[in-house]
Amino acid sequence: MLAWIAGNIGTILILAALIAAVTAITVGLLRDKKRGKSSCGCGCANCAMNGSCHSNKPLEFSNKNG
Numbered sequence: 001m002l003a004w005i006a007g008n009i010g011t012i013l014i015l016a017a018l019i020a021a022v023t024a025i026t027v028g029l030l031r032d033k034k035r036g037k038s039s040c041g042c043g044c045a046n047c048a049m050n051g052s053c054h055s056n057k058p059l060e061f062s063n064k065n066g
Helices: 002-007 009-035
Strands: none
Touching: 002 009
């Protein structure tokens, strides 16, 4: 078992670093979501869905056919 670990220590360390990075990113995104921040980081002013994502009011659709 120790021989296998010694032979694959590089792979194990890279895997551990990748798992740590993905975990840190996921935790950061979840914290931002709880705080109501945008996930893209650029705000909602230039977004095509401006006012739709974070509003508490229901979307209103107009009936153009009558």
